[in-house]
Amino acid sequence: MVLHKHQRYTWVYKMQPPTNLISEAYSVLDANDRASYTQPAAELYPHQWLWDSCFIAIGLRHRDPERAQNEILSLLRGQWQNGMLPNIIFSPEPHYERDRNLWRSWINPEAPEEVATTAITQPPMLAEAVVKVGEKLAPPERREWYRKVYPALLKYHQWMYTERDPHGEGLVLQIHPWEVGMDNTPPWMAELHEHQLNWWIRAAKKTQADRVIDLFRRDTRKVPSKQRFDTIEALAMFDIQRRLRRKVYDIRRILDHSLFAVEDVAFNAILIRNNEQLRTIASVIKETLPEQLIENMKKTVIAFEQLWDPFSANYFSRDFITHKLFKETAVGTMLGLYAGTIPKEHALSLVHQLSDKHSYGSKFPVPSVPLNSAWFKADNYWQGPTWVNINWLIIDGLKRYGFIEEAAKLRETTLGMVTSYGCSEYFNPTDGHALGTPNFSWTAALAIDLSLNPIN
Ligand code: GLC
Numbered sequence: 001m002v003l004h005k006h007q008r009y010t011w012v013y014k015m016q017p018p019t020n021l022i023s024e025a026y027s028v029l030d031a032n033d034r035a036s037y038t039q040p041a042a043e044l045y046p047h048q049w050l051w052d053s054c055f056i057a058i059g060l061r062h063r064d065p066e067r068a069q070n071e072i073l074s075l076l077r078g079q080w081q082n083g084m085l086p087n088i089i090f091s092p093e094p095h096y097e098r099d100r101n102l103w104r105s106w107i108n109p110e111a112p113e114e115v116a117t118t119a120i121t122q123p124p125m126l127a128e129a130v131v132k133v134g135e136k137l138a139p140p141e142r143r144e145w146y147r148k149v150y151p152a153l154l155k156y157h158q159w160m161y162t163e164r165d166p167h168g169e170g171l172v173l174q175i176h177p178w179e180v181g182m183d184n185t186p187p188w189m190a191e192l193h194e195h196q197l198n199w200w201i202r203a204a205k206k207t208q209a210d211r212v213i214d215l216f217r218r219d220t221r222k223v224p225s226k227q228r229f230d231t232i233e234a235l236a237m238f239d240i241q242r243r244l245r246r247k248v249y250d251i252r253r254i255l256d257h258s259l260f261a262v263e264d265v266a267f268n269a270i271l272i273r274n275n276e277q278l279r280t281i282a283s284v285i286k287e288t289l290p291e292q293l294i295e296n297m298k299k300t301v302i303a304f305e306q307l308w309d310p311f312s313a314n315y316f317s318r319d320f321i322t323h324k325l326f327k328e329t330a331v332g333t334m335l336g337l338y339a340g341t342i343p344k345e346h347a348l349s350l351v352h353q354l355s356d357k358h359s360y361g362s363k364f365p366v367p368s369v370p371l372n373s374a375w376f377k378a379d380n381y382w383q384g385p386t387w388v389n390i391n392w393l394i395i396d397g398l399k400r401y402g403f404i405e406e407a408a409k410l411r412e413t414t415l416g417m418v419t420s421y422g423c424s425e426y427f428n429p430t431d432g433h434a435l436g437t438p439n440f441s442w443t444a445a446l447a448i449d450l451s452l453n454p455i456n
Helices: 005-014 019-031 050-060 065-076 094-103 126-134 139-164 186-196 199-207 210-216 231-246 251-256 265-284 291-307 331-339 344-355 388-400 404-421 441-451
Strands: none
Touching: 019 050, 019 404, 019 441, 050 065, 050 126, 050 388, 050 441, 065 126, 065 139, 094 231, 126 139, 126 265, 139 265, 139 291, 186 231, 199 231, 265 291, 265 331, 291 331, 331 344, 331 388, 344 388, 344 404, 388 404, 388 441, 404 441
């Protein structure tokens, strides 16, 4: 549906989402379908990504629950012996050898034999996706579905606590910005610039060698470079990855050498909700979760409040060792709503920020960084643009807290943006226009899900 510019902004509250949004979104998913899994976007993201496939399954379930189940089952191929689910399972095609070799997951004995993967994870959205797909199945099939995935899911959640909460604090730690899925989000980037840049990256910065390196980047060949993270940051990401590989991806050795270790606010908020969904699954199939895991789950809910900063009324990520809060504001704070366990008054203050025109209340919300932050850049990846997966998580949280009007409004603006500007990877939060790669799978999948779930 092509709308005239002046119609675009008024459309959002007046009409139901057009049915051709749904059919367009399905055609994006069909084009990215690789039989057993869906690519996030052809060419730019050719492999299978963990949280992408979870969001994709949430959309696919409406048309074909079996295909949605397969999307999830194919993620489990990548599970490590110790329970970790990697953020990427690499395509076996010969021309992606470079990607597989960069990680060499096989150097760690816990890695699976059949597939090459990364050695880091991504936000744990799996239990949510399993439940959402289960909602589309009749009770006997649902139980069968839950029984099939439960062992792997349980192992994943246990892994997060045994490997990633070594001090038993309740908060799990992340060792690479890619684990958070919001690659260049300011709190992590500020930390990166302050402590993590190696001498040779600093030298590259000084000599402007980054301009040369830029020529070799795959992403900036597909998407304008001002919409991606800068080359110094990209180099630093690969450098952290290289340092993890040198420690054979062994978490004890990694932590002994004080590499990046952050208790990320968004990751832990998502964990809280997904712990809850894991409980739902267990109770439907009458399984008892291990005592220790239940204890840990309770601890996370309590420890999450240590991330609250009363002065700025925000949740922040913190350093694993020093517990210093990273006080750069970013949309991760809003996922406290999705966690669903934060006190109502904290939820209310997040809601105020969502509607504040100087903060997150832009015309096409929710910006990944508030408009009044020094980091805000309307076109740059996770430093300003609006992402549909984040909106979906916030909408879900708003609904469960009873902020129905706010949830309905955000659903409408999100669908309006996708209808007007297509299933893009991300969007300019002030004028709504498309950014990143077009035909992005999770935007399509979640637009379908939002369209088919009106908020009353
Ligand atoms: C980018 C995003 C990440 C996503 C991946 C594949 O790296 O930051 O969240 O999973 O692309 O779409």
